Amino acid sequence: MKKQKIDIFRCAGDIISALRPGILITTKVGDKLNSMTIGWGTLGVVWEKPIFIAYVRTCRFTHEMLHGNGEFTINVPVGDFPRKALGFLGSKSGRDMDKISAAGLTPVEPNVIGVPGLKEFPLTLECRVIYRQTQDEALLGDEEKSQFYSVEKGPHTAFYGEIVDAYLIEE
Numbered sequence: 001m002k003k004q005k006i007d008i009f010r011c012a013g014d015i016i017s018a019l020r021p022g023i024l025i026t027t028k029v030g031d032k033l034n035s036m037t038i039g040w041g042t043l044g045v046v047w048e049k050p051i052f053i054a055y056v057r058t059c060r061f062t063h064e065m066l067h068g069n070g071e072f073t074i075n076v077p078v079g080d081f082p083r084k085a086l087g088f089l090g091s092k093s094g095r096d097m098d099k100i101s102a103a104g105l106t107p108v109e110p111n112v113i114g115v116p117g118l119k120e121f122p123l124t125l126e127c128r129v130i131y132r133q134t135q136d137e138a139l140l141g142d143e144e145k146s147q148f149y150s151v152e153k154g155p156h157t158a159f160y161g162e163i164v165d166a167y168l169i170e171e
């Protein structure tokens with residue numbers, strides 16, 4: 001499968017626009033591979049490095065996976081793609097099943113890290129976590145606290161992934 005290198009900052013608008021309907025974060029620990037849908041994310045520069053920050057609730061299986069292996073890929077749809085996968089990967093947990101096989105997605109060998117990309121979500125960022133921070137409830141605004149947080153839901157951890165490679169997967 002061919003990969004075409006991309007300039008992430010030229011593609012930033014496409015990546016950020018895709019967040020609203022949903023993009024994917026993929027993680028791998030040992031043989032276990034898992035993807036979940038994310039709608040929150042930040043693309044920018046920190047410590048003079050290109051960074052994608054993913055906000056993952058502490059209760060997610062993906063959170064556990066990122067503690068097992070601090071690497072992830074960000075998988076952004078381009079053109080036609082299996083839209084149903086966004087709902088499926090955003091409602092089922094990898095604790096209970098192999099979501100990637102169940103959704104019929106195709107892992108693609110990575111270049112730098114150990115976590116694959118996905119053919120059906122071809123714009124790929126390979127990321128290595130260099131910092132993580134779980135939200136301090138005491139510092140949240142009242143509106144955000146009441147709208148997004150409850151005892152059952154818990155806080156998000158911001159995983160700062162240094163973008164070590166970026167490309168478009170082609171047929």
Ligand SMILES: Cc1cc2nc3c(=O)[nH]c(=O)nc-3n(C[C@H](O)[C@H](O)[C@H](O)COP(=O)(O)O)c2cc1C
Nearest residue numbers: 036037038039040056057061062090091092093094
């Ligand atoms: C459109 C959409 C956006 C979502 N965005 C996020 C997000 O940014 N952070 C998060 O923790 N969960 C988010 N979720 C929820 C997770 O995708 C969902 O809980 C998923 O089942 C967790 O999978 P896992 O247990 O395999 O990690 C989103 C769900 C949908 C449908």
